[in-house]
Amino acid sequence: LDAVPLAQWRAIAGELRTQHGRPVALGAVRMESDTTGQVEIRYRHATVGFSLVVAPQGPGKVIGLHIVGVATAGDTLDKVASELRALPGRTAMAIARLRDGGPQWLLPASAGDASMAVGSSYKLYILAELARAVAAGERQWSDVVPLGPKSFSGRLLGWPDGAPITVHSLATAMISESDNSASDTLMLALGRYRVDAMVFETGHAMPDRALPLLTSAEAFALKMPGNADLLALWRGGSNKARHALLRDAAGRLGAQRVDIGTVAETPSAIDSAEWFASPRDMIALMHWLRHHGGDALSIMAVNPGIAPADAKRWRYIGYKGGSEPGVMAMSFLVQRQDGAWFSVSAAWNDPKARLDEGRFVALMTRTLNLLAAGADYQDESVSPKPTERNSGTGPFHPSSGPSSASNRR
Incomplete structure (x- = not known):
């Protein structure tokens, strides 16, 4: 040693x-x-x-x-759910086996129907609208659009303004890397109203709370102290009033007006300048994508969100998460080796403190490993095979969870 x-x-x-x-x-x-x-x-x-x-x-x-x-x-699914409920702040979780007739829920409804801030998980709605447009012949995955407007975080932030890029490449960066410039470009290229319509299409239980969907730059800008007046109007506004606010105050809601350092360390307006869905809403979205996503499924599989050794337990694993100070969310669409499809989604919100991401990821990994081992088939405990916590290749160094922060975005 x-x-x-x-x-x-x-x-x-x-x-x-x-x-x-x-x-x-x-x-x-x-x-x-x-x-x-x-x-x-x-x-x-x-x-x-x-x-x-x-x-x-x-x-x-x-x-x-x-x-x-x-x-x-x-270990059991009930134990994992109990540990999730014990976390500080608010949590919600849903697990379902996906059948052709709809989800078969493996946890009580009360565990997964709470509306939660889900961070970048909203980008799945953009992906779903793009998949719908391609299937309808309105778009092709090879369509080229100019990059912009830019937003914080992600590889494309450093690319030239207006750089030509395919919608497939934008979608891949948006989902696998959570690139905000990619998501904002796609949102505006597809049309905000069309992306909002996908929230209804997939059966969101509280669309009035979720809409209109913000671009990442708009969300950051609404959190700025200098835009407190706009945030107050946003909080109290109807869907129509919010659309008008985004139009009329567009000059104050761009990335150029954002000091990202003011929102990078502590929770900020996660009750309002956010994207909202319950775990059951996210599973309904995953169910839609399973049937209608087409090439979107391969995009969702680029970054599995968990360690490679755990991901290999599944025939297919698609993932999108979201994280920022006070917000953590993870949603999975998975196919077991026996062909059964499942979706798992959970969120953790705390407006007062940063979250222990490693702890949350560990709970989600345990859930997936239990399902991979057949937990839905039996009431007794299921002890899965060991799961990877650190997949590096050099000398051992401690890790707080099974995947890096970049993998969970």
Whole structure:
């Protein structure tokens, strides 16, 4: 273990004992090659999987060590839902098996029908409208549009204004990287009213709260202290009044008027200058995309939102999430190896504090692993195979969750 400082290893081992109890036995050992393999250690309350990399030249020194899975003993969907409810602030979660006749809900309605701020998850509505337009012959995935207007975060922010780009490339950047310039460009190219119509089309339970959908630049701008008057009008306005506000105050609602540092650290107006949907609304949207998305499904699969080892449990996994200070949301469309389709969606809001993203992602990963192992078929506990928490290839370093922040946007 020369590549792992002794003090660091002792700290890691101590943390594992604190979380899972004392180690009690050596579990499965699997060789993957002459220099790599996996080993499981059974603790009192969980089984932890490790990936080892040894030097190709003797004497077999360990040069890479990673925690690749933690399987909680006796885990169930109800336990995960209970832990989610215990988080500070407000939470909501829905799980459904998707059948041709509609979703078969695996949690009570009360768990997933609350309207929540969902951050960039709203971009799935833009994707759905684009998919509808392509299917109707109104658009082609190869259509080229000029990039703009720009917004904060994302690779395209540094591209030239007006750069020609296909709508397929914009959609891929919007979903896989949560590129805000891509989403704002697509929203305006498709037409805000048409994207808003998709909110109705997919069965959103509270469209009056959700509409009109904001561009990312508009949402950032409404949160600015200098636009407090506009935020007050937005909060109290009808759908018609809000559309008028966005039109008449457009000069104050562009990215050039935003100091992104003022909203990057603490929650800001997450009760109003936001995008709203319940987990059940998001699953209804995923159900629509499953049947009508076409090429949108491959776009949703570029970034699975969870660690690669966990994603490989599924025949298909499509994902979009959203996160900002005080807001965390994750929604998945998945097909199990036996062909069954599911959707999982959850959100966590706290207007007073930043959120523990790693904790939330871990809960969602546990949910998916339970479903992959067949949790919908049985009432008894299901203990899934270990799940990856850190998929890097260098020497071990602690990780707060199974995927990077960029993967969860």
